[in-house]
Structures are given as C-alpha cells and as structure tokens.
Amino acid sequence: MAHHLIGAETKIGMPSLPRRGFIDSVTLNSKQAAILSNWIDGGKNDDDLNLLLPKNNPYEFSLIYRGSLDGLNIKSFREKYKKLKCSTLLVIKLKNCDKIIGGYSNHFYYFSNNHLDESGSFLFNFDQNIKSYKKIDGLFKNLYNGLHDFNNQLVFGNGDLVIYFDNLSIKCKQISYKERLLKQDSTYQVEDIELFRPIWK
Template identity: 30%
Template sequence: MDDDTFFPKLSQNLLEILTNDNEYYDTIIEVGNDPYVKIFHAHTVILFYRSPYLRRILSTNKKKNDEILTHIKLPNISPEIFQIILRYIYGGRISLKEYDTLDIINILVATNELSLQELITHLQSYLIKNEKHWMEHNFNLIYQISFENDSFSKLQNFLLKWGIAQNPELPSDPSNYSKDDFNTLKNTLKKFIPIIKFYNLTSEEFLSKVFPYKKILPKELRNDLLKYFLDPGNQKKSKNIDLKIITNQHAELILKWIDKLEITDELDYPYEFELIFHGSRDGFSSRKFHEICDNKFHTITIIKVKDSNEILGGYNPVIWKSDESFGFTKDSFIFSFKDKNGIDNYILSRVIEGEYAIYNSIDFGPYFGFKDLYLCGEDFYDKSSCDSSDYEKPIRETNDKFSVEEYEIFQIMKNYIT
C-alpha cells in the first residue's frame, strides 16, 4: 500500500481537532487589530512543530506552573487570512482555487511572518504559474511586496524578468547592450530600484543578477554596491543582521553614528548584530521588554510607527534596568527616519549632558531622556511619545502620542577579529 494512502485520513483527523476547538486546546491566539480581533484556540504541540516563528514565541513565553493556557498575539495578520493558514498548519492542505489573487497575496505575506517556508515556495510558484497576467497588471503592488520580504526570491526573479521583457527589442545578453539599451531598461525599472534590498543579496546573487545591469543604477548606489560586494571586509561589518523594519543601509548609518563618524567615512571594525527582542514575537508590554532586555548593554531600539512610514529609534550603550533609576551615559542618541525605504531624510539627536540619558522603569518600555522618546501603554497603543528635553532636538515634528506597529531591539558588539 502506498504511504500516501494514509495521509488524507490523518489530515482529516487533525482538522477535526481544530474544528472541535473547545476540547483539549492549550493555546489562545489573538489575531488582528482593534476594532477587529478574533480569538483562535489551538494546540501548542502542533504550532511548535509546524511554524518556526510560533516555535520561537512559545519557547520565550513558557507558561508558569499555575497557568493553563498560553497566549499569543498576531496583530499584523487578519483573522480571515490566519484561519486559512491555521487549517494548513493542522491539515497540511490548502486549495487556492477558491480564493482570489489578492487573498493569496495576503496569505503569502502572512505565511512569511509565520516562517512557513514550504507554503511560501508553493504560493510563489502558484502565483507565477496561474496568476501571471494579474501580477503584470498589478506590477507596482507585487513589486513592493516582493522586495519588502527577503523570502520571496521567486517573485523577485519573475518581476525582474518581466521588467526586462517589456522591452523585447533588447538583446538577451546584457553584455551586448548599447548605451541606448541600458537607458531604455533604466527608464522601465527606475521607479522600482529604490525599494530593492540590494544589501540583502549574497555576493553570488549580486554578481549574477545585478552586476550585468549595473549601468541602470544611480552612480552613487552603483559605487556603494561595488565597494560593498567586491570587498569581503565591507560585508563583515553588517553580517548577522536579521532586519525586518529597516534596511542594511539604515543599519550602517546607525553604526556610523555610534562611532561618531561622518556618513562618508568607513566603519573601522565589523559589528555583530543580535536580535534580542521582536514585538510581534515577544509581546508589546513593558514587563516583557524588561524580562528580556534588562542587563543588556549596547542596544539599538527600532520602532515602526503605526499607520505611517516613520521609523524612530535610539541607542543605549548602558544596561536596561527596572528599578526606577536613570542611566548615565554621554554616548546615547535617538533618531528618526521619515521613510523606511530611504536614509536621506533623518534626524539625529544626541544626549546633551548624560545624567538623564536613560530612564529605567518596569512600567515603561525603552525610555530615553525625560520623555524624549518612550514607549508605554497597553500594547504600546496610542500613549507612546517624543518630546524634547535631554537630547539635542526633537526627532518628530509633533508631540502627539503614537502607536507602535512593530519594534525590535538589537544588541551589538564590535568584532575586532577580521
């Protein structure tokens, strides 16, 4: 008997466990954002082994002895989309024909957040095979999504090939391109170049996919990329960075601020980046922040402001604590970027004196100065703020409270061994 004979029954039984969710569940998943939030019941053992992302959450949010249920929050996924994915997690099946293309795109984005690599690959292949014309007519949307997510390499390749194919008169080999050929291709792709995460490519990918078309890139970007990819020492300076909110360009600029270098200067030593806190994974509460980040030094906080492209952040070289104290340092700073896709429009604000550079309290998340930048409130919703007090200048144009869509904290260390 073929081994596959038993799979349909197994899939059916596991889906029955999910359907009868009032029995034996030990995990509650809160999905979505106010005002539309839905509660799902699930089983830790299945989530743990089916989703690497949920496995990390479950590993860092272990139940106390007196707790019966584990609680997980997924604010970035809609309840409708999560329900589809949850059935896949349990049953190992998904029928895409019953969903429209935009739903499939949303499933793909959510699948990426949950690190379901098998499904990511399947969804990309399905879209390329069955929804080619839809994607061509919605090129801007697909391009934006695909290059914001490093896992969507198949879509990225498809879209780049499509862009080149819009000019059928071009030679198939870019080494035979004339100056006019490069200008033609440049005009086709120029509005998409700023959103491509070039620095997330490997050297091999850069040489095979980008280098042959280097003449369509802006001169400054082209020179920076050549310097970065052709000199192995440069790549070591930003290795081991698991970036979700910012790009490698943002990270390199922040490192230069730490070393008090000019933008045009080279970093003297490589840095090791370690992602120690991720809001969607670890939780949006001050207590969870202190549980994970207390006694950690040399940390960078990165904040994505809800309903905007604005990014805020700060560097704290001393340890975080929970004892209602101030941390003294003359090397901390806060910053903002107006646009998550660029590094040109930023504000850097260094601490003035240092006595009140950092505030430590169990009731607040990361807190710089006397309200210069701080996170607070239930789930950091609508109560976090920036004001100007102990740092050189305000990093926002308004003192209005803001909500946090996502935030990450990295611990950095200089690596003096090259």
C-alpha cells in the first residue's frame, strides 16, 4: 500500500473565511462600517469613535445592490430590493469629490406613501480618509425621515437627499433633517451606489 507524504512546502487549499469586521464594499471600509454600526445603535457624533474596533462590529452588512455590478439604473435597483421589508443602509460614492454620503432607514417603501416609525433613520457623510464624518438626525420623529422610492428617484426625508437615476445625480436640501447633508448648493454626480441590509450578528 502506497503512502504519500505531504512535504513541508506543500500548501493545502482551504476555504477562506471573511475577516472579522470585513464589509463587502467598494465604497466603505471596515472602520467606516464600525462607525455606522454605532450610529445605528443610537450613537452620537461626539462618541469616542477611536474605541470602535472593526473586529467588534456587532453588525454584518449584507450587500443587496451595487450599481457598478448590477447596473446603475432604477430598474436594476428595484429588482434587488423590491421584496425587502427591512432596515437598509444606502451608500453613495460621488464623482470628483472625496465625500461618501448616504443614509440609514428603518423601513424601505416600494412605491408606497405609507409612513411607519422612521425615528431611527439618519443621514451621514464621510470623507475618504475618515478625518471628518457626521451623523445627521431628523427634525421630526416618526415622519418622512426614511428612504422612499418615487418614480425615477430615491428620496430621504422630504427631499433632504434625492438621487436621480435618469442622469445619475443628487441634490440636497435641509427640510426634514437638522442639517443639510452637503453644504454646497449644487448638483453632484454619482459614481456608484450600494445598498446593504444591516444584520445583527
């Protein structure tokens, strides 16, 4: 009976496990994901975010949609989320800008005018190297703070963040939230969009 020895140089292929704190994103890194998890749990801007270790992130972020992968259009977006009835995290990478923006929504509505408790929804922005970041809470509890789908647009609040899929642009106002998401009164172009479902581990 032949015996086959595995030499010291032989490498055995093993399935790799995702790193703790890893997020499947082309926009966010694991540190930003940890900050967002803290905000989802009610954390504030003045929390000591240096204490947030990605490996201790209590959430997994399940990728639902990525524009650069699935198609950067409203039809592809709807195909991915239309059956969802859960909280969602929308992340937008802007062209020619170091800002990453988006929002967390307690609920997501597919062609619906019904509004549930949206008091936990918020908007956020980061710069690419996380030297600045901000969570923006809603002005009014339980009303119009979340993410909604209307026609060819995705809307947070009453127009505080509007994504136009027809020309891949966004505009920001200050209506339902305490601050304006982006200070400049101009139109920004979208480079990519990701939608995640936060799941408690």
